[in-house]
Amino acid sequence: MKIRFLFVLILALITSPLFSWPDVPISNVSCTGQVCDALGADYKAQLTELPYQFQIQYLEKTLKSMSYANGTSNGFSGVTGMGTINKFQVGGGLNASLYKDGTVDFKYRDVNVKKLPLAGFSTAPALMAGVNLGWLFGQGSRDEGSSFLNRFNLYVKGSSLKITSADVKGIMPKTFEYNGYFSFTQMGVMLRFDIIKPSTEGLVFRFQGLNVGLGYSRLNIAGQFDNDKRSNSTFKIGDYQGSWVADSHFLYGSQMNSIPLDFRTGFLLMRTLTIFIGAGANRSEGYTRMEISRAGSLKMSMDPLAVYNYSSLTPSMVPSNLPSPEGYFSVALASKDVSKFTHSFLIAGFEIDIWKLKLLMEGLVSEHATSASLGLKLDF
Template sequence: MKGSIFKLIIASAAFGFYSLPIQAKVTCTGEACTILPTAIQSQLNQVDQALQAQYTDKVLSTMAESAVITNINSSLMGPGIVNRFQVGGGLAVAGQKKEDINVAYQSLNFQKLPNVGASLSPNLVVAVNLGWLLGDGPSDTEQDLKTFMHRFNLYLHGFKFNFAQGDVQKAIESQNKNVQLGGDITSGGFTLRFHIFDSYSDGLGIFEFAGISLGMGMHYQRQVINVTYDDAKTQSVTLGPAVGTWGGATTFNYNSTITSIPLDVRTGFRMFYFLTFFAGGGTSINFGSTNLKLERSGPLAIALDSGAIASSLPAEVQALIPASTLGQTKTGTLSMDLSGSAQTPNSTNFLVAGIELNILISKITVEAIVAQKVQSVMVGAKIAF
């Protein structure tokens, strides 16, 4: 096969612990399949077990880890200071690249299949200082007028986006009319931050300490992605001693539902009013699952290759193959049906770092989260009142 079939699975990994059972099925029917040696037919029917254990389980794990990180990194909190209230929006993207995976099953080998995962989460954000909300003035009021509630900031975020509508679908159609994209992203949640040590300013705008704040929240994210790719072109395929082409439409369905409860500590400082640096760390408890279903079925055209027979089959098996079948193209149907699910990691430890640019009443924030091999960056803008 040389991985031709599994290029489709590789593409699915670009969307991304304990795994639940996975079902995989590769079937071949028609005259094309009758010319395959019995040993190759048997291996083809049983390759799903190797695919599950050696590749698909690991890819689903990578996808789930990436989805968790975008869920955690969705509030655009920056250093955690809110004077009155803020509104804005941002986009969180997470990804990771692990070592390539080699899948081997008897005489079938699939080399260097990538193990990558990615996830994205757009969000609208609102933040408010609870002291100001209760009518006690902004948080930067005079020290003797501050109340205990000025130490609390509440962050809310949420968004719902449909892939099948608007500019995204138009952009896809302009690039490739054979691709149909559907599905949506839904996210929402809150974080309540408490300033353990209050912020400090020199009053001149040259230096400001952001204090130390502790935040805890609940974030929810659901991703549903449906892709259908129908191209008239065929792909090369190798089934043991047989080589040929495979065509057909591919249907890809992916969804993840994740709830995260993150707890983190942050601090930072601002210089010359416009530039703020912040950093911190935390942990998150996660609940949810990731699901994948991939189907492809189409016409198969193969022929036995004498060179491939000599290199891949023992002499006693070669003697059983009629010479009249060599080089004759036979047709049939090759189908693949792959589905499975995986639980999200129970807990995730992470580090936070970023910068924030203050331009008049606007703030441009770049916030990064790192957890083991997974990295996430959220870029957004807010207006502060």
């Protein structure tokens, strides 16, 4: 009855609703006021179309790279190690993944930027617990028991972490004036089966058998940063010098659901060092979204000195007799990537046993992605 309940619970987790895709606002770039009218149609078109072209040619492709990186971290952050458990394990770790897919050139009218990197980065902290099902249901530990259940090891992982700008204020440069947060929420389960059971004999060398694992994992990442201090930016378009005093806002979110499958084998040296290798595939599906906006007063002139003097003042320093801003410029870029992909990978790593303590390091490589995990766990 207990075994049936356990597998019903795992099935419920895997078949639960996977996604909640939020709507993304439509991108919008606008320039209003006397200064925008004075620019003329050509310059105004450049001012309003450039950010949108950047979104189409680069930002949307970067989001796809972020989705791949998030999917890799999601499927590979379980602090699994060799994949065998004698009785039970508890621990935690951190995974970091990098996805690189070459470069892309950005070009719009006279603007040409070559070899912008298409890359994505993701990280996933996780706490884990694992148990040998034979030991769980009273059939003895893996080394001592002879039940078929001793071939099964169940891993669960989860985390919920929120980092705010106040938490890292001491290590950020003083020029960083954004307030916000990043949050990570993850849960997952994996069932592993010993195709060939690990050897229990040998002082110098022990074969650790061959096992296969199938799992399900969900990762949610959310971030929001705002700068309401109306920072000043200067730029040039044609013969005009511009000053843009504006607020900035950044919003990021991702939800990935992954089903990893892999085989692992290895050996134990001197009852202390376990070296393992493996191969598998990870099926991921989800979305990554990003919104970037900046809006505020725009002043442009053919007199660079006048614009420089204006842009060097913060809003609280602007004298009351200065002329009011001559326009309003707002940029709101919003993109969402919805991805479904499968990638094959190779695994290698090691565990160092110090009594009941295991220090774990493992790495993953695939066609475009690399990933590394560092973990610490107690093994009983």
